[in-house]
Amino acid sequence: MASTLISAKYPTNIDATKTPLAYGNRAIPRLNRELNDANLLVRQRAVMSLCDHLHDPEHIAESIRTGIDKSLKGLLKDPDITVRQKATECLCVMAGHALGRDSFLENETIYPVALLFDDPEPIARKNAHMCVMMISETPPGAEGIVQAQFVDLLVKKLQVELDNIKEIILDTLHFCMRVDTNSALEANAMEAFTVLLKHELPTIRFKAARDIMDLSVPLAGKDRAVACGALQLLKDMLSDLTTEVRANAAGAIMTITITTKGKYTAIHAMTIPALVNLVDDINSEVRLNAIKALTCLAEAPEGRRELLQHVEQIRNHTKDHREAVAHAARIAVKVITWLP
Amino acid sequence: MTTVLPQKPEGTYTFASQPRAVPQRKKYRDSAAQQQNPDGPTSYGNIMYDRRVVRGNTYAQHTLPATVQPDPLELQRQQENRRRAIAKKRAKDQLRPRSPDPVEGRKHIDVQTELYLEELSDRVEEADQECQTDAFLDRPPSPLFIPAKTGIDVATQIYEGDLFDFDVECKPILEVLVGKTVEQALLEVMEEEELANLRQQQRAFEELRNVELVEQQRLEEQERRHREEKERRMKQQREVLKKEKETAEKIAARAFAQSYLADLVPSVFGTLSDNGYFFDPVERDVEQGFLPWLMDQVTVELDRSELGRLCLDGLLRELVSRRVDVYKQLDAEIVQARKEEAEAKKIVTETIPSDGDADASPDTDKEKSPPQAAEEELYDDDQQPEQAPSDDTEAAQDD
Numbered sequence: 001m002a003s004t005l006i007s008a009k010y011p012t013n014i015d016a017t018k019t020p021l022a023y024g025n026r027a028i029p030r031l032n033r034e035l036n037d038a039n040l041l042v043r044q045r046a047v048m049s050l051c052d053h054l055h056d057p058e059h060i061a062e063s064i065r066t067g068i069d070k071s072l073k074g075l076l077k078d079p080d081i082t083v084r085q086k087a088t089e090c091l092c093v094m095a096g097h098a099l100g101r102d103s104f105l106e107n108e109t110i111y112p113v114a115l116l117f118d119d120p121e122p123i124a125r126k127n128a129h130m131c132v133m134m135i136s137e138t139p140p141g142a143e144g145i146v147q148a149q150f151v152d153l154l155v156k157k158l159q160v161e162l163d164n165i166k167e168i169i170l171d172t173l174h175f176c177m178r179v180d181t182n183s184a185l186e187a188n189a190m191e192a193f194t195v196l197l198k199h200e201l202p203t204i205r206f207k208a209a210r211d212i213m214d215l216s217v218p219l220a221g222k223d224r225a226v227a228c229g230a231l232q233l234l235k236d237m238l239s240d241l242t243t244e245v246r247a248n249a250a251g252a253i254m255t256i257t258i259t260t261k262g263k264y265t266a267i268h269a270m271t272i273p274a275l276v277n278l279v280d281d282i283n284s285e286v287r288l289n290a291i292k293a294l295t296c297l298a299e300a301p302e303g304r305r306e307l308l309q310h311v312e313q314i315r316n317h318t319k320d321h322r323e324a325v326a327h328a329a330r331i332a333v334k335v336i337t338w339l340p
Numbered sequence: 341m342t343t344v345l346p347q348k349p350e351g352t353y354t355f356a357s358q359p360r361a362v363p364q365r366k367k368y369r370d371s372a373a374q375q376q377n378p379d380g381p382t383s384y385g386n387i388m389y390d391r392r393v394v395r396g397n398t399y400a401q402h403t404l405p406a407t408v409q410p411d412p413l414e415l416q417r418q419q420e421n422r423r424r425a426i427a428k429k430r431a432k433d434q435l436r437p438r439s440p441d442p443v444e445g446r447k448h449i450d451v452q453t454e455l456y457l458e459e460l461s462d463r464v465e466e467a468d469q470e471c472q473t474d475a476f477l478d479r480p481p482s483p484l485f486i487p488a489k490t491g492i493d494v495a496t497q498i499y500e501g502d503l504f505d506f507d508v509e510c511k512p513i514l515e516v517l518v519g520k521t522v523e524q525a526l527l528e529v530m531e532e533e534e535l536a537n538l539r540q541q542q543r544a545f546e547e548l549r550n551v552e553l554v555e556q557q558r559l560e561e562q563e564r565r566h567r568e569e570k571e572r573r574m575k576q577q578r579e580v581l582k583k584e585k586e587t588a589e590k591i592a593a594r595a596f597a598q599s600y601l602a603d604l605v606p607s608v609f610g611t612l613s614d615n616g617y618f619f620d621p622v623e624r625d626v627e628q629g630f631l632p633w634l635m636d637q638v639t640v641e642l643d644r645s646e647l648g649r650l651c652l653d654g655l656l657r658e659l660v661s662r663r664v665d666v667y668k669q670l671d672a673e674i675v676q677a678r679k680e681e682a683e684a685k686k687i688v689t690e691t692i693p694s695d696g697d698a699d700a701s702p703d704t705d706k707e708k709s710p711p712q713a714a715e716e717e718l719y720d721d722d723q724q725p726e727q728a729p730s731d732d733t734e735a736a737q738d739d
Contacts, residue, residue: 015517055527096535213550217557251550258557260565285547292554299562324548331555 019045021053028059028066035071040080047075047086054093061099069094069103076112081121088116088127095134104135105144114150117157125161129168136175145172146180155187163201170196170207177214181221190215190224197233202242209237209248216255225256231269238274243283250278250289257296266293267303276310284322291317291325295332307336355392 019042022030031053034046050068053059063069068090075087091109094100104110116128132150135141145151151173158169177184193215196208212230215221225231230252237249253271256262266272275297278290291314297303307314314336317329387393442448450460612618 052524055524055531057531093531096531217553247547254554255550255557258554258561285543288547288551292551296554296558299558324551328551328555 017045018049018052021049025062027053028063028068032063032066032068032071035068035075040083043075043078044080044082044086047083047090051086051090051093054090057097060094060097064094064099064103069100069107069109073107073109073112076109076116081124084116084119085121085124085127088113088124088131092127092130092134095131098138101135101138101141104131105141110135110144110148110150114148114153117153122162122165126165126168129161129165129172133168133172133175136172139179142175142179145176146183149183151176151180151183151189152187155184155189155192158189158192158196163199163204166196166199167201167203167207170204170211174207174211174214177211177217181215181218184215185218185220185224190221190228190230194225194228194230194233197230197237202240202245205237205240206242206244206248209234209245209252213248213252213255216252219259222256222259222262225252226259226262226265231256231262231265231271235266235269235271235274238271238278243281243286246278246281247283247285247289250275250286250293254289254293254296257293260300263297263300263303266297267300267306272297272303272306276307276313279310279313279317284320284325287317287320288322288325288328291328291332295328295335298332298336298338304336304338311336 019031019034021027031046031050034042035050037043037046050063054063072087072091072094075083076091078084078087091100091104091113095104110132113128113131116124119125119128132145132154136145154169154173154176158166158173161169173184173189177189190212193208193212196204197212199205199208212225212234216225234249234252234256237245238253240246240249253266253275257266272294275290275293278286279294281287281290294307294314298307311333314329314332318326318333320326320329439448452458452460609618
């Protein structure tokens with residue numbers, strides 16, 4: 001029955017939920033026009049099509065030139081849930097590109113996006129947080145978020161949001177704290193992270209540990225971490241089954257133990273045996289962080305005394321195939337075997 | 341609105357009109373002005389003059405126009421004719437005899453001239469009629485509408501695949517759908533993969549960055565501790581030096597002070613004790629209180645003893661002088677006695693020669709110690725017969 005005959009008539013709308021794209025370079029202007037249409041159905045279909053269309057990175061620049069970003073900014077306040085959620089998704093895709101981030105900051109789209117943090121629809125909230133996360137990846141974007149004072153809001157949201165949104169918020173805060181830690185400290189972020197260390201999801205645990213590491217880079221953060229009792233929890237996480245959790249817990253410990261107070265709290269929490277176990281881990285990040293943490297702990301006389309028993313184990317790693325690990329191990333051995 | 345298209349003599353007459361209600365007919369003729377108004381709804385007039393009604397033989401009407409384009413001259417002539425007819429009709433209306441104008445102050449009114457008067461009104465009499473139907477019965481469900489069959493039944497045989505060929509009809513659509521979906525999915529997967537790659541690189545970078553950051557902070561902290569320790573040590577050392585210096589100074593000062601004070605103390609003590617700053621209270625009391633008193637008492641005592649001595653001297657002088665007197669008396673008596681004795685001896689010498697010796701010794705005693713005797717008399721009153729001689733001798737010696 002196979003023949004070269006082709007059906008003369010296609011159905012008018014193969015997919016009724018999407019508006020058909022215009023040919024060639026007319027596609028984006030038409031979508032832009034339809035985005036601002038008064039008819040809800042037209043808007044919905046346009047935003048659905050746009051969402052798929054934007055996934056091709058070649059279309060980002062043209063859509064920004066046409067002003068799609070401004071139309072989407074207007075659609076963020078749309079009463080219809082589908083439109084809002086798809087508009088945020090579009091913005092999210094755009095924010096994945098440098099051009100999109102620039103236009104985001106230029107148009108100050110962050111503010112309407114932040115209003116969606118209180119949206120009743122979880123998908124819209126999630127997409128809004130994704131947008132902010134994407135924006136925060138670059139230092140200018142993170143700076144913009146810090147300047148807009150969203151850190152406080154994000155920390156508050158961190159305590160009440162759904163689990164998958166929590167992950168995104170933790171990522172956003174991670175990037176924001178690379179720029180500025182003071183606002184996070186003022187927002188009591190350390191307490192929030194410490195609570196999340198006990199979360200059942202490994203992803204959230206590892207991200208919380210990573211954020212503690214970021215937050216304890218300044219001196220005030222280290223003191224706060226010690227005051228919150230984060231070290232005990234982090235020590236328990238060192239024996240976690242997930243690699244990333246172990247790596248970041250060790251990382252957080254190495255950051256906190258810079259101060260003398262942190263060192264002694266860690267030594268009293270019996271972190272040294274747990275960290276020594278991690279020295280032979282398969283993952284290089286775990287090894288690296290554990291060795292660094294041990295180096296910090298070895299600066300205290302009690303720690304050095306305890307670590308002198310394990311010095312051979314660390315010395316084995318001075319010939320590690322990862323240069324960074326080998327370097328760290330050499331420093332660690334030097335610090336442990338240091339004599340006054 | 342009724343639209344009457346101008347009839348072309350050549351074309352067919354066409355008429356189109358909106359449906360409308362029949363207007364109520366007036367009983368009387370309206371004023372000329374209103375009648376002339378063509379805008380108002382024209383009432384249906386006499387059918388005899390209705391142009392829609394075809395009169396006469398119609399055979400000759402369907403002649404095709406000689407020229408497709410009507411002659412403009414002919415058109416103009418027709419229009420002129422029509423205009424003239426209207427003007428004529430208007431003139432005729434105005435020429436129609438009318439009732440004469442009413443006299444000044446009066447006006448025309450309608451008056452009935454019939455035998456019986458009846459109420460006049462513009463309205464046509466109407467009467468309302470009502471009728472009540474029975475209550476509705478329950479409406480039976482309307483039967484399925486089946487349009488009446490029209491046309492002629494024709495039958496034909498269709499074999500499978502004749503009308504709908506899945507491959508022909510659906511395959512291209514499916515191909516488009518699948519192709520688009522896969523393309524879209526590929527785009528999204530690539531996008532996500534790119535993001536994941538970025539993340540991985542980011543994490544690898546962050547791993548190193550964090551470690552370096554910690555290393556830097558650790559060294560900073562170490563440096564800070566060393567600096568603090570150094571400062572503390574330096575401070576300690578400085579304090580030790582300061583103390584040493586202080587001690588040396590103290591020792592030097594002490595030595596100097598000692599050497600300075602070594603001869604100072606005795607001299608000061610000397611001066612002070614010379615100035616009477618150091619004294620024994622007992623000695624001072626003795627010196628200040630007791631000795632003057634003692635001196636006074638001694639003076640008093642001496643005065644008294646001098647007085648006593650003076651008295652004694654007086655007494656002695658008196659006694660001596662009295663004794664001298666006595667002794668002179670006695671001497672005189674003795675001389676007298678001797679004379680008597682001598683006289684008696686001369687008488688008695690022949691009688692008692694031994695008596696003379698015995699008498700001679702007491703006489704010598706008496707001559708030797710006249711003062712003793714006087715003193716014996718004095719001390720008879722004091723009842724110190726044995727001591728008196730020694731006291732006297734002492735007193736005499738003092739004097």
